Amino acid sequence: MRMLINVPETVVDDALRGIAAAHPDLAVDVANRIVVRRDAPVAGKVGLVSGGGSGHEPLHAGFVGPGMLSAACPGEVFTSPVPDQMVRAAAAVDSGRGVLFVVKNYTGDVLNFDMAAELAGEEGIRVERVLVNDDVAVTDSLYTAGRRGTGATLFVEKIAGAAADEGATLERVAEVARKVNDSARSFGVALSACSTPAKGSPTFELPVGQLELGVGIHGEPGRERRAAMTAREIADYAVDVVLEDLRPTGPVLALVNGMGATPLLELYGFNAEVQRVLSERGVPVARTLVGNYVTSLDMAGCSVTLCQVDEEMLRWWDAPVQTAALRWGR
Amino acid sequence: MLDSAFFQRWMVAVAAAVDEEADRLTELDSAIGDADHGSNLRRGFTAVASALDKEPPTTPGAVLALSGRTLISTVGGASGPLYGTLLRRTGKALGEGAEVSVAEFAAALRSGVDAVARLGGAAAGDKTMLDALIPAAEALTSSGDVGFTAARDAAESGALATVPLQARKGRASYLGERSIGHQDPGATSAALLFRTLADVAEAAG
Numbered sequence: 001m002r003m004l005i006n007v008p009e010t011v012v013d014d015a016l017r018g019i020a021a022a023h024p025d026l027a028v029d030v031a032n033r034i035v036v037r038r039d040a041p042v043a044g045k046v047g048l049v050s051g052g053g054s055g056h057e058p059l060h061a062g063f064v065g066p067g068m069l070s071a072a073c074p075g076e077v078f079t080s081p082v083p084d085q086m087v088r089a090a091a092a093v094d095s096g097r098g099v100l101f102v103v104k105n106y107t108g109d110v111l112n113f114d115m116a117a118e119l120a121g122e123e124g125i126r127v128e129r130v131l132v133n134d135d136v137a138v139t140d141s142l143y144t145a146g147r148r149g150t151g152a153t154l155f156v157e158k159i160a161g162a163a164a165d166e167g168a169t170l171e172r173v174a175e176v177a178r179k180v181n182d183s184a185r186s187f188g189v190a191l192s193a194c195s196t197p198a199k200g201s202p203t204f205e206l207p208v209g210q211l212e213l214g215v216g217i218h219g220e221p222g223r224e225r226r227a228a229m230t231a232r233e234i235a236d237y238a239v240d241v242v243l244e245d246l247r248p249t250g251p252v253l254a255l256v257n258g259m260g261a262t263p264l265l266e267l268y269g270f271n272a273e274v275q276r277v278l279s280e281r282g283v284p285v286a287r288t289l290v291g292n293y294v295t296s297l298d299m300a301g302c303s304v305t306l307c308q309v310d311e312e313m314l315r316w317w318d319a320p321v322q323t324a325a326l327r328w329g330r
Numbered sequence: 331m332l333d334s335a336f337f338q339r340w341m342v343a344v345a346a347a348v349d350e351e352a353d354r355l356t357e358l359d360s361a362i363g364d365a366d367h368g369s370n371l372r373r374g375f376t377a378v379a380s381a382l383d384k385e386p387p388t389t390p391g392a393v394l395a396l397s398g399r400t401l402i403s404t405v406g407g408a409s410g411p412l413y414g415t416l417l418r419r420t421g422k423a424l425g426e427g428a429e430v431s432v433a434e435f436a437a438a439l440r441s442g443v444d445a446v447a448r449l450g451g452a453a454a455g456d457k458t459m460l461d462a463l464i465p466a467a468e469a470l471t472s473s474g475d476v477g478f479t480a481a482r483d484a485a486e487s488g489a490l491a492t493v494p495l496q497a498r499k500g501r502a503s504y505l506g507e508r509s510i511g512h513q514d515p516g517a518t519s520a521a522l523l524f525r526t527l528a529d530v531a532e533a534a535g
Binding site: 053075076077078079080081082083084106107108111112114115138148196198199203204216218219220221222 | 373402405
């Protein structure tokens with residue numbers, strides 16, 4: 001065992017207890033697996049609830065707090081949370097102005113959040129659902145269940161969270177969230193496979209010296225496998241793939257995201273290459289974020305997310321945020 | 331006729347079978363999914379067995395409806411809502427009767443399978459649990475007294491038949507052509523459901 005855990009069965013609960021101890025601003029219900037900002041519900045404010053499988057930390061619990069999410073529902077590792085969690089979370093954060101579910105496009109997340117929206121509706125909570133589907137890796141595949149949701153989740157939660165803080169209506173917050181998603185595209189690269197605690201060994205085989213271009217955040221395969229490439233070559237490939245799909249006509253937010261096991265030294269070096277490609281392609285970069293935000297356990301690798309922004313979106317991006325993983329402006 | 335004790339024995343037997351086969355299901359899932367199908371179903375059906383033990387429902391419909399609700403509340407992933415819907419809708423379709431005939435159960439199961447297809451937006455041949463569920467429900471409908479054995483065989487052939495298919499739904503679909511050559515874990519666990527049903531029916535005589 002080379003994992004810093006006790007037993008696979010308790011990893012999520014153990015992490016939640018650790019989050020509770022580290023972040024007194026968060027109310028952590030370990031038994032029911034919901035993380036709520038302690039001052040919820042905030043009067044007059046639309047609630048934002050997200051969630052998904054654990055293993056992508058700091059997503060989503062790390063993004064709960066003023067300026068971003070109202071609550072997060074962590075599921076088992078790489079497994080969607082259950083509707084009971086989402087309904088509880090919605091009830092905890094609803095101030096009467098409704099709740100937005102931010103859902104990454106995975107079959108399990110979509111099915112469970114759909115059931116939760118129905119159940120919350122029966123309890124008199126107004127719910128809107130926004131689907132994040134920014135990963136361009138698998139768009140060409142004829143029969144995929146649509147694009148996967150990855151790095152754009154951070155942009156959606158931050159920008160829609162700021163709009164909600166300003167007192168926007170549920171419909172408006174949902175509209176903003178959809179606009180951010182529509183303006184964002186991602187592409188991920190794996191240098192090694194990840195290992196789930198339950199399995200204890202890599203979830204897919206990636207021979208040393210090979211990389212998976214277009215990998216998903218659960219280790220799902222992407223477009224192709226190739227022999228090792230330099231950071232420069234990977235940046236050329238990944239940024240071009242994103243730009244080809246996004247075709248931005250204005251400034252972008254850039255997220256250079258680590259998958260969990262790649263050091264910041266490498267991520268910053270990779271970011272230098274990403275900025276070079278964007279500059280060569282004539283794409284102005286408004287803001288850049290580098291770090292581990294949407295991870296895949298111990299996978300080595302990175303992803304690039306670009307989001308075209310207008311002035312309003314940029315203002316919301318710059319607005320104060322105070323969460324475990326993202327904080328500025330306060 | 332089948333009573334609530336029969337359905338309760340079935341669910342408890344599924345829990346035992348899933349527990350036994352969890353590693354194999356997870357292994358199948360690690361080839362084309364995300365390596366958690368066995369552990370998720372084990373968590374869910376363990377909860378089902380304990381919910382049924384705590385407050386045993388008095389009708390077949392209620393046994394299945396409670397089982398389905400419990401799966402929805404405990405499994406997560408895609409299999410939670412899908413298996414939960416299968417059992418909940420089948421249970422609801424069985425109505426309030428204290429006993430049901432095999433034919434009534436077959437009809438209810440078909441409506442449960444239809445609900446799964448609607449929820450998941452999938453059809454036969456997509457390399458999902460439906461590839462075992464659909465033939466099993468059909469076999470149960472058309473084979474009268476030997477229904478449970480026929481359903482088991484149909485489900486198992488259906489699961490085996492997913493090997494050469496290319497996945498078109500769920501995470502396995504991201505593999506594209508690389509999903510070919512692997513048996514679908516959802517169809518495999520669905521076959522398990524019918525293997526235990528046949529066992530329980532045989533034990534009941």
